[in-house]
Amino acid sequence: MAKLNHHDYYRLPWNLADNGIAWLEPTTQCNLACHGCYRRNDRDGHKSLEEVDADLDVFQKFRKIDAVSIAGGDPLVHPEIIEIVRRVKARGLKPVLNTNGLALTPELLRELRAAGAYAFTFHIDSTQNRPGWKDANELELNELRYKFARMVADAGDMGCSFNSTVSEESKKFIPEMMKWAERNIDTVQLMVFILYRALGTRRFDFFANGEKLEPGTLIYNEDDEDKKDVKAQQVYDLIRTEYPDFDACAFLNGTEQPDSIKWLLSGRLGTPGKTYGYMGRKGMEILQTFHHLFMDRYLAYAGPSTTKMGKSMLLFGVLDKRLRGVARRFYANPLNAFKRLYYQSVMIIQPIDMLDDGTQNMCDSCPDVTVWNGKLVWSCRMDEQANYGCNLTSRPKAACGGTQASR
Numbered sequence: 015m016a017k018l019n020h021h022d023y024y025r026l027p028w029n030l031a032d033n034g035i036a037w038l039e040p041t042t043q044c045n046l047a048c049h050g051c052y053r054r055n056d057r058d059g060h061k062s063l064e065e066v067d068a069d070l071d072v073f074q075k076f077r078k079i080d081a082v083s084i085a086g087g088d089p090l091v092h093p094e095i096i097e098i099v100r101r102v103k104a105r106g107l108k109p110v111l112n113t114n115g116l117a118l119t120p121e122l123l124r125e126l127r128a129a130g131a132y133a134f135t136f137h138i139d140s141t142q143n144r145p146g147w148k149d150a151n152e153l154e155l156n157e158l159r160y161k162f163a164r165m166v167a168d169a170g171d172m173g174c175s176f177n178s179t180v181s182e183e184s185k186k187f188i189p190e191m192m193k194w195a196e197r198n199i200d201t202v203q204l205m206v207f208i209l210y211r212a213l214g215t216r217r218f219d220f221f222a223n224g225e226k227l228e229p230g231t232l233i234y235n236e237d238d239e240d241k242k243d244v245k246a247q248q249v250y251d252l253i254r255t256e257y258p259d260f261d262a263c264a265f266l267n268g269t270e271q272p273d274s275i276k277w278l279l280s281g282r283l284g285t286p287g288k289t290y291g292y293m294g295r296k297g298m299e300i301l302q303t304f305h306h307l308f309m310d311r312y313l314a315y316a317g318p319s320t321t322k323m324g325k326s327m328l329l330f331g332v333l334d335k336r337l338r339g340v341a342r343r344f345y346a347n348p349l350n351a352f353k354r355l356y357y358q359s360v361m362i363i364q365p366i367d368m369l370d371d372g373t374q375n376m377c378d379s380c381p382d383v384t385v386w387n388g389k390l391v392w393s394c395r396m397d398e399q400a401n402y403g404c405n406l407t408s409r410p411k412a413a414c415g416g417t418q419a420s421r
């Protein structure tokens with residue numbers, strides 16, 4: 015299998031001050047308890063509308079953004095979620111609801127749409143122990159994914175994406191999940207595979223402001239050292255067993271290792287059940303550049319009105335060889351001229367990596383920053399700010415022996 019090489023892909027132009035997204039957390043409460051979730055479900059509950067406004071002010075003060083991921087916790091359990099969506103929309107931003115979907119009813123969906131919801135990202139995977147879906151594997155959960163995709167499509171003109179946490183046990187289902195997404199390319203805009211990462215308390219000591227923390231006192235209580243980390247390369251290889259031509263177009267690197275892949279973006283073009291090929295690095299560069307030139311912001315989420323315009327994207331084939339290949343294959347059947355060609359993104363996210371020397375390799379230009387005490391912080395580590403007033407540092411156990419952490 016081809017080894018991922020960051021030089022083969024377009025480095026997404028997102029940065030701290032000018033990015034496609036920001037991550038708003040109006041609540042820490044959730045109606046599920048997913049394995050590996052980085053947010054505690056018991057802290058300070060729902061934010062008031064004034065607090066939500068203050069967070070949005072911080073985003074807009076520090077960062078140019080296109081979309082706001084409204085997450086948590088589960089945002090749908092917030093009693094004022096409709097007003098929150100309305101306020102995000104009123105600021106000229108795209109409200110994207112990151113939810114497990116448990117609390118979503120057709121009525122609530124209609125109200126959210128009327129308030130300006132742009133898209134939904136449903137987190138569904140086999141580690142969630144969902145009521146009615148206990149012990150269901152990823153394939154069986156496609157039935158539930160389909161239900162949500164249909165609900166959103168029937169409500170009209172909103173995007174639909176799916177997140178799954180990928181573990182060593184569940185990764186074998188990825189090719190089939192990709193086939194399911196291919197069949198539903200007309201209603202599913204994005205598939206996100208978030209790779210399981212263990213905290214590493216057997217290998218590392220952790221420190222807050224230089225003070226060593228006992229493993230049992232760490233806020234991340236779901237560290238499971240018996241579980242193996244999953245790497246972006248493994249997921250990429252698995253997808254290629256089903257789709258040998260599958261390839262990425264863009265990436266985000268790690269903060270400590272410029273050649274590490276943290277976000278890996280692919281864009282496939284097809285009709286339901288058939289893939290004609292993938293966007294290349296130049297196509298994504300044109301897309302991001304044009305969006306920034308004309309909208310003054312980078313693009314992270316594209317709704318159905320954009321993703322159904324796959325034929326227009328083929329124009330980027332002037333500079334993108336892969337898109338020229340897509341055009342050749344698609345128009346090989348002249349009847350396809352009367353069909354829609356859809357675009358669908360596939361994102362592989364490899365969160366924080368613990369390096370051998372204890373440094374923590376984060377996503378450079380983190381798209382999912384949130385607000386803590388008026389500052390932008392990595393949302394995956396906000397609980398460290400909340401509980402210790404700083405990000406934890408770490409060192410390998412063997413090399414430690416003292417109480418000072420490196421970083």
Ligand code: SF4
Nearest residue numbers: 365377380382393394
């Ligand atoms: S640094 Fe953390 S919050 Fe930011 S994108 Fe990576 S995993 Fe998400």
